[in-house]
Amino acid sequence: MIIFDTDKFYTLIRQIEKLKESIEDQVEKRFQEFKNIGEKGDKLDLYSELCFCILTANWKAKGGIKAQQVISKSGFATFSEEELIKKLKEIGHRFPNTRAKYIIQNRWIIKDLKSLLKQDVYQTRKFLVKNVKGIGWKEASHFLRNVGFENIAIIDKHILRIMKSYNLIEDLPKSGWNEKKYISMENILKELSKISHISLGKLDLYLWYIETGSIDK
Template identity: 55%
Template structure:
């Protein structure tokens, strides 16, 4: 399959960057404070229909304290300042999600699939892709982040017939399994980590 050959062609070139980023994810999951974990959850809210680089810039500018404590107008202004496409809506989502601060780490006792579904059902601005993104960014390798770039690769390699316009739980898990079955068996790496190789394949960089 072309996708496997393409990943093989960049695997060793990308590996040092991937390992560095993966270790950062694992460290955040193991040692991150509640505010740092909430900052990462907010990052995933921000990257929906935006970009990882933009989300990283917002995290650096606003900081964990800002996501947790700025009032809604200040947060909207901060998001507007870093160029977010939807500063008002995303500020509303983040403020609405603050109730979770102090209990995020308690979710880590759940199996990853229960934790992911809880986040989808209870967090504003978080769907299946964004919840998977958060779990991966705190060191859960079992989840795939099915963003438009990954879906395009899947479609080009005839793994899926079309790119969906929205997600149901059933469809997300079905597409995730397809990607897992193809890549995990070949590379002996978890799909969450392999996402970084796919990202490098598309962007020649490893964001998060």
């Protein structure tokens, strides 16, 4: 059992419970959209979602959504590097050259995504982190949540700030993620998930709303 500041922990639980009264329908609708991508989407839908997670790293979710609209799922699979760079510059991406290169280099995985999602989610996450350019623990978790998996946490700067504010962690991590560090943070959120009776994947949407006032993806 992980021990926190009990008062602050339950203050956060109460805040989530209050939010649930007002945004639960929106959360459930958004999560059903995630599940539909994972269950009914084709391999290009899945690759578009993987590219979204690559593009939002050190950027913003709304920008990633715009990129999906501008480039399209077929564009992620077929555009040249120069075309991708041009599109990413048009929408103001911070790292158009690097991200375009990652998208090109990762196309080998398109054919494997459907089968990967049928395997153990934790092993799939490890595989993505190890083998896909631009994908770390947060990005792999983000992708898997966005295709309907509920039992993993997306630990980004917004979530970490909430964890720090409510004394779930002492300090914000100052260096890159490794498996041990990521799992330790995820285990803290599992306690919050268990007590709030909200799955980790959906809990992220509530915490994101607390930090940003919106439900994105």
